[in-house]
Structure formats: C-alpha cells, structure tokens
Amino acid sequence: MSHAISVPRRAYRARRGRVLGGVARGLSDHLGWNVGWVRAGFVVLGLSGFGLVLYAAYWAWLPLEDAVPGQETGGRDLAGVLGLGALALGVLLLLSANGIDLFSSWLTPIVLVGIGLAVIWRQSDDARRASLLSDVGASARVTTATALRRGGPRVLLGLALVFLGVLAALVGRVDLGASMRGLAAVLLAAAGLALVLLPWGLGWWRDLESERRARIRSEERAEVAAQVHDSVLQTLTLIQRASHDPDEVVRLARTEERALRSWLYAPSGDPDATFVAALEREIADVEASYPCQVDFVHVGDVARDDRVDSLVAAAREAVVNAAKHAGGSVSVYAECTDDQVEVFVRDRGQGFDVDAVPEDRLGLRESVHARMGRVGGSVRVRSAAGEGTEVALTLPVGVRSWT
Amino acid sequence: MTDPTDDAVGSAPRTLRVVLVDDHRLFRAGVRSEIGDRVDVVGEAGDVDEAVSVVHATHPDVVLLDVHLPGGGGRAVLDACATDLPDVRFLALSVSDAADDVIGVVRGGARGYVTKAISADDLVDAIRRVADGDAVFSPRLAGFVLDAFSSGTVVDEAEDALDALSPREREVMRLIARGYTYREVARDLVLSVKTVETHVSSVLRKLQLSNRHELAKWAAAHHVV
Numbered sequence: 001m002s003h004a005i006s007v008p009r010r011a012y013r014a015r016r017g018r019v020l021g022g023v024a025r026g027l028s029d030h031l032g033w034n035v036g037w038v039r040a041g042f043v044v045l046g047l048s049g050f051g052l053v054l055y056a057a058y059w060a061w062l063p064l065e066d067a068v069p070g071q072e073t074g075g076r077d078l079a080g081v082l083g084l085g086a087l088a089l090g091v092l093l094l095l096s097a098n099g100i101d102l103f104s105s106w107l108t109p110i111v112l113v114g115i116g117l118a119v120i121w122r123q124s125d126d127a128r129r130a131s132l133l134s135d136v137g138a139s140a141r142v143t144t145a146t147a148l149r150r151g152g153p154r155v156l157l158g159l160a161l162v163f164l165g166v167l168a169a170l171v172g173r174v175d176l177g178a179s180m181r182g183l184a185a186v187l188l189a190a191a192g193l194a195l196v197l198l199p200w201g202l203g204w205w206r207d208l209e210s211e212r213r214a215r216i217r218s219e220e221r222a223e224v225a226a227q228v229h230d231s232v233l234q235t236l237t238l239i240q241r242a243s244h245d246p247d248e249v250v251r252l253a254r255t256e257e258r259a260l261r262s263w264l265y266a267p268s269g270d271p272d273a274t275f276v277a278a279l280e281r282e283i284a285d286v287e288a289s290y291p292c293q294v295d296f297v298h299v300g301d302v303a304r305d306d307r308v309d310s311l312v313a314a315a316r317e318a319v320v321n322a323a324k325h326a327g328g329s330v331s332v333y334a335e336c337t338d339d340q341v342e343v344f345v346r347d348r349g350q351g352f353d354v355d356a357v358p359e360d361r362l363g364l365r366e367s368v369h370a371r372m373g374r375v376g377g378s379v380r381v382r383s384a385a386g387e388g389t390e391v392a393l394t395l396p397v398g399v400r401s402w403t
Numbered sequence: 404m405t406d407p408t409d410d411a412v413g414s415a416p417r418t419l420r421v422v423l424v425d426d427h428r429l430f431r432a433g434v435r436s437e438i439g440d441r442v443d444v445v446g447e448a449g450d451v452d453e454a455v456s457v458v459h460a461t462h463p464d465v466v467l468l469d470v471h472l473p474g475g476g477g478r479a480v481l482d483a484c485a486t487d488l489p490d491v492r493f494l495a496l497s498v499s500d501a502a503d504d505v506i507g508v509v510r511g512g513a514r515g516y517v518t519k520a521i522s523a524d525d526l527v528d529a530i531r532r533v534a535d536g537d538a539v540f541s542p543r544l545a546g547f548v549l550d551a552f553s554s555g556t557v558v559d560e561a562e563d564a565l566d567a568l569s570p571r572e573r574e575v576m577r578l579i580a581r582g583y584t585y586r587e588v589a590r591d592l593v594l595s596v597k598t599v600e601t602h603v604s605s606v607l608r609k610l611q612l613s614n615r616h617e618l619a620k621w622a623a624a625h626h627v628v
Binding site for chain 2: 293295297298299300331333335344346390
C-alpha cells in the first residue's frame with residue numbers, strides 16, 4: 001500500500017480492495033480515513049451530480065498504484081462489476097415499480113450507457129496496467145493483446161450495456177422499424193468510414209510503435225553510455241597514469257573486468273544472503289588489494305548463517321595468504337552439498353613444508369584454523385616445496401548442534 | 404589461468420595447423436604472435452561465413468573458436484563444419500562466464516573450452532591435447548559439469564549411463580575444478596594420465612549426448628540468444 005513508502009506521498013488509485021476505479025480506496029489510504037465514509041461521501045455527493053464529476057475527475061487524474069507482483073486482482077473485479085450492475089438493476093426496478101416508465105424515462109438509457117462505459121473504461125484501465133507492468137522491450141504489445149483477450153467478456157458486456165441504453169433511448173420515442181433502418185445506415189456509414197480511415201490508423205499505430213522502440217533504444221544507450229563513462233573510461237585513465245607499474249595495471253584491469261561482468265551477467269546472488277555471492281565479494285576484494293588473479297569456480301550454494309560466515313572469513317584468509325605468499329594465479333573451488341560445504345584454495349607458489357610452518361605463516365594457522373575450529377569445521381593444508389599449496393576447508397552442515 | 408594442460412602431451416613432432424576464429428582482430432593478432440612460433444596459424448576469420456569457408460579451404464588440425472561471433476556465434480560454425488570435416492577439432496575460446504554459451508558450443512561438438520585469459524603455454528598444450536583427440540576442461544567447465552550433473556544419482560561405474568557421472572568421473576571433475584592439471588589428478592587418484600584423459604573424454608561425451616533437463620535448458624537458452 002502506498003502509505004508504507006516513506007518518499008513524498010502521492011495519492012494513488014488503489015489496485016486492491018476497490019469497487020469501481022479504486023478512487024475511494026486510494027483516497028482513504030492517502031488521507032487515513034475509513035474507506036466506508038469516503039464511499040458514503042461520494043454516494044451522497046453523487047446524488048447531486050457533483051460527486052459523479054468529482055469521482056470521474058479523480059479517476060482521470062490520479063495515477064494507478066504501483067504494481068506489486070503476485071498481487072494480481074482476479075475474478076473479484078468482474079464480480080464487483082456484476083454486483084454493481086445488479087444494484088443498478090434493482091434501483092431501476094424500484095423506480096419502475098413506483099410508476100416511472102423504464103422505457104420512456106430519460107433515466108434508464110443514461111444509466112445503462114453510463115454503466116457500460118464504466119465497464120469498458122475500467123477494462124482499458126486494467127489492460128493499460130498490464131502493459132505498463134511488462135513495459136520492457138517488445139513484449140508489451142503481446143501482453144496488451146493478452147489482457148484484451150482476457151478482458152474480452154467485460155468489453156462485450158460493456159458494449160452490450162451501451163447498446164441496450166441507446167436502444168432504450170430509441171424505443172418508444174421513434175418508430176422502431178425506421179430507427180432500425182437508420183441504425184443500419186449508420187452502421188454502414190461507420191463501416192465505410194472505418195475502411196477509409198484504416199490505412200491512416202494502421203500508419204499511426206506503426207509510427208507509435210516505432211517511436212516507442214526508438215525511445216527504449218535511446219534509453220538503453222544512455223544507460224550503457226553512463227556505465228561506460230563511470231567505469232571503463234575512468235579505469236582506462238587510471239591505467240594510462242599507472243602505465244609504469246604492471247602490477248597496478250593488472251589490478252585495475254581485473255577490478256574493471258569484474259565490475260563489467262557483474263553488470264553484463266547477473267551476479268550470483270545477494271552477497272548478504274548467500275554463501276557463493278559472499279565469497280565472490282571477498283575474492284574480488286582480495287584481488288583488488290593484491291597482484292593476483294583468482295579463478296573462482298563454484299557448485300551449488302547455501303544460505304548464509306554465522307557458521308557459513310566463519311567459513312567465508314577463513315576462506316578469505318586463505319586466499320589472502322595465497323595472494324601474499326604465492327601471487328600469480330590462485331584457484332578457488334567451492335562446493336556445497338547436502339551435508340557439507342567445502343572450499344579449496346590453491347596457489348602455484350613455492351609451497352612449503354607443512355610440518356615446519358615458518359613464523360610468517362602464523363596468519364594461516366591462527367585465523368584459518370581457529371575460525372574453522374570454532375564452528376566445527378576442519379582445515380587440511382597440502383603443500384610441498386615447488387608444488388604450490390592447497391588449503392581445504394570443510395564445514396559440515398545440516399547438523400546444527402554447534403550453534 | 405591454471406588449466407589442467409601444462410603437462411607435455413607427447414609433444415607431437417609435426418607442427419599443428421591452426422585456424423583462429425574471433426571477431427576481434429586485435430585478439431587474433433595477439434594470439435598469433437604468442438603461439439605463432441609453436442603452431443602453424445594457417446588462417447584467420449572474423450565472422451561465421453568467413454570461418455566456414457576458411458576452415459573448409461585450409462582443413463586445419465584445430466580451430467580456435469570464439470563463442471561469440473557475428474552471424475550466429477561459434478555454434479553456427481560448428482554446425483556448418485562438423486559433418487563435412489569430422490577430423491577437424493574445435494577448441495572453444497571465450498570471455499563469457501555464462502554457462503549456456505559454453506555448454507552450447509561444447510554440445511555443438513567443441514572438444515573443450517578455455518577462457519581467453521589462458522596463458523600462451525597452456526593454450527598451446529590445450530591445442531595439442533585437442534588435436535590428439537582428447538578433451539580440454541578448464542576448471543570452470545568442470546564446475547559447470549558438476550553443477551549440471553549434481554542432482555543425478557550416482558551410478559555404478561560399469562553402467563554406461565549418459566545422465567550421470569560415475570564416481571571416478573566425478574572425482575576427476577572435482578580435482579580439475581580445484582585447478583589440478585591432468586598429471587596432478589592422475590597422481591592424486593593413483594591413475595595414469597591416459598586414464599584421466601579417458602575419464603575426461605567420457606565426461607565430454609556425456610555432456611554432448613546427455614538429454615538431461617538442465618543441459619537441454621542451457622542448449623535451448625543458447626539457441627534463443
């Protein structure tokens with residue numbers, strides 16, 4: 001609902017819980033009034049005619065509330081419209097019972113035409129909403145067509161009501177046979193006119209479509225231009241300035257590559273929510289700080305929790321160690337299965353004798369082993385002189401007794 | 404890039420004939436200058452039509468094929484050459500991380516996939532390996548395979564099921580994903596390098612022939628692109 005959003009509040013027509021156009025519901029949401037009172041107000045004012053004008057004006061000018069996916073209004077709309085129709089019919093019958101002739105009265109045609117128009121307009125409202133919802137790319141027209149097809153019965157109902165209204169206005173006033181001939185003449189003329197105007201209409205429609213596509217294209221181009229300007233051009237400038245320092249050039253290029261990739265291809269997920277995305281973020285961070293290339297391959301994913309976070313932190317330490325002591329290219333492989341999460345960090349450096357860990361490798365021992373030990377995980381380090389080093393981190397999951 | 408290819412593969416006495424297909428002229432020039440003294444670059448192409456005619460005209464041992472090409476992508480080149488020239492081998496080369504792109508060309512008949520960041524030495528080894536009829540799996544491709552076959556039930560090694568990896572193949576794929584070379588995989592699993600190559604080729608065959616849902620989805624997505 002609109003009042004849940006803190007940015008400048010605007011009045012909207014409501015999409016849910018509406019009877020006609022959502023004006024009363026929208027106003028009651030906006031003003032914080034009871035929707036019943038707003039509706040009653042409209043009805044009372046409506047008796048004098050002013051309320052109808054007011055309602056129509058609100059309908060025309062208030063934008064429809066933003067769509068919330070998964071909250072499509074279903075058949076209740078149609079039910080509401082039918083209910084209103086039944087109500088109107090009841091009023092009419094009541095009037096006729098009180099001696100007002102339905103067919104000679106001016107009231108019936110106006111009410112019928114009015115309801116018919118209201119149904120059609122509401123339908124077009126919904127169709128536009130559907131096309132706005134999916135207003136990305138060329139699918140919009142298809143969706144509009146679908147919405148029209150879905151709303152076909154309602155449009156037909158509206159047309160029938162309008163037709164009935166016009167008929168009611170004619171019946172009893174004009175000679176029916178003559179009016180039918182007149183009607184036929186009018187229909188023929190309308191058909192002829194439609195045929196004559198068809199080419200212009202089609203041309204206008206095509207112009208509209210091509211203009212719309214051109215607009216989408218130019219918007220996309222503007223977005224790409226902004227991206228290129230903000231990132232690629234800046235990085236290229238930095239690279240020219242840092243041309244004396246190969247490590248810095250590689251680092252800048254890697255960082256930019258990463259940023260471009262995450263923009264071009266969908267990122268693996270929300271770094272605050274899932275393990276792989278969180279690890280990916282840490283790796284990008286390490287790559288930006290050390291002259292190394294990390295090749296990250298992952299299979300499966302798990303949601304983050306405190307233990308998984310410890311694994312991510314330990315893996316980061318292992319990657320930092322590899323980047324600091326070995327440099328070059330580092331392989332990181334993460335695999336999530338039903339019962340465990342494993343991370344392998346492998347470098348191609350000099351390697352070392354695991355049993356004789358030198359003092360400067362305390363980082364690995366302290367941060368990685370301690371972190372993994374606290375959450376019930378394990379660390380295996382495999383290394384030999386000249387063979388590079390591989391740190392394997394294993395975290396059993398599914399068993400939650402530690403937490 | 405730490406491709407599982409830095410072990411010398413029976414260093415072939417003859418010079419391999421290679422065609423480079425990539426729409427970036429600068430990239431082709433770079434690759435040619437890097438590997439040109441170790442293989443014979445007999446042709447270059449910048450789009451699908453050019454590639455198809457160059458490959459037919461020169462009949463190379465290996466085609467280095469960019470996944471993204473104007474005129475239909477690397478897959479179109481594979482489709483146009485695979486039946487006429489069954490002994491020409493293709494090695495896919497891409498900057499893309501997207502699984503559907505990679506799986507698409509591998510299913511189209513490429514014998515392997517490496518990223519463009521690969522070192523010149525690794526690339527030459529990969530070309531030799533592909534020319535010998537073996538498969539070249541980068542860690543990333545191994546990761547894709549494990550992902551795609553992950554939900555499959557583990558089958559008996561003797562059983563020739565296309566839809567699942569044998570436990571041994573899975574082990575090999577996991578080590579490759581961890582950045583191991585074929586030789587390191589062989590040492591770790593106490594196998595011969597030849598056996599590792601056999602396992603990898605068998606995985607490649609499954610990747611190309613399997614009708615697994617995920618693979619079909621990737622292939623379909625690739626055709627849409």
